[in-house]
Amino acid sequence: MTTKFAKLEKFEGVNFRRWKKKMHFMLTTLKAPYMLTTPRPAEPEESVVEMAEETRKRQKWDNDDYICKAHILNGMSDALFDIHSEALCAKELWDTLELKYITEDASSKNFLVSDFNNYKMEDSRSVTEQYNELLGIYGQFKLHKMNMDESIAVSTIIDKLPPSWKDFKHNLKHQKEELSMVKLASHIRIEESLRAKESDI
The missing domain is CATH 1.10.1200 (Non-ribosomal Peptide Synthetase Peptidyl Carrier Protein; Chain A)
Incomplete structure (x- = not known):
């Protein structure tokens, strides 16, 4: 798996949609894409048995989140890594990237049409x-x-x-x-x- 990630083209700030699809595929092989949509389990308020179960779920979530976030950051150029490494969790990082680069992709559509026509x-x-x-x-x-x-x-x-x-x-x-x-x-x-x-x- 590590060698496959080493071969993944680093995201440099362009062609986000393509990179996003490749990254999502890689995270799927790790059984980690749920981290991009699932919030951290809440702190327990019930019995000791439920507390133990919720603690186990939170520990698993924390571990999966660390792996998922690390792989996303590893798939980015050094410059973008430095900018986004402070994200609190994988979901926050993913949402930030989508918001920034899909918006930029939308503006780049105009340039594509112009490039093709001209x-x-x-x-x-x-x-x-x-x-x-x-x-x-x-x-x-x-x-x-x-x-x-x-x-x-x-x-x-x-x-x-x-x-x-x-x-x-x-x-x-x-x-x-x-x-x-x-x-x-x-x-x-x-x-x-x-x-x-x-x-x-």
Whole structure:
């Protein structure tokens, strides 16, 4: 388990939703995610038997909370660890992270839309590389649960192909088959490969 946590990418303050899912999965393997929602058992007011049972429950909660909080903090960069290490319990830490970074994620959605819409492909760079950059932005849409129909994304990317690909762009737009992102990537790779061969002749 320790080695698995060592491989978990440290949270640096971006892509919180992805990190949150990975961290929740890791905590589930420790049977500790209940610590993110369960408050500490109350102090007993009844009989000695009930006091012993409640004390046992509180001790288990304290132990699980320590482990859960430690693993969350261990999954963060040193800078964020220093900021959040004073949290009283795992639930407080988790709630603080969600409040801060999901709010920031919401504002980053606007930047994602802007980045995707304003992206311009250039003739001076590999079109496949530029396509992959756009694909990365499109992947972030899904991560933020921003639904864009795939056919719209494909059509938008075709429109962004560089000026020297004008004929290729025209041919793609007049194809009868509906293109997926995967098929578009394949067409772009083939076209770029053919152009590279022609330039070598």
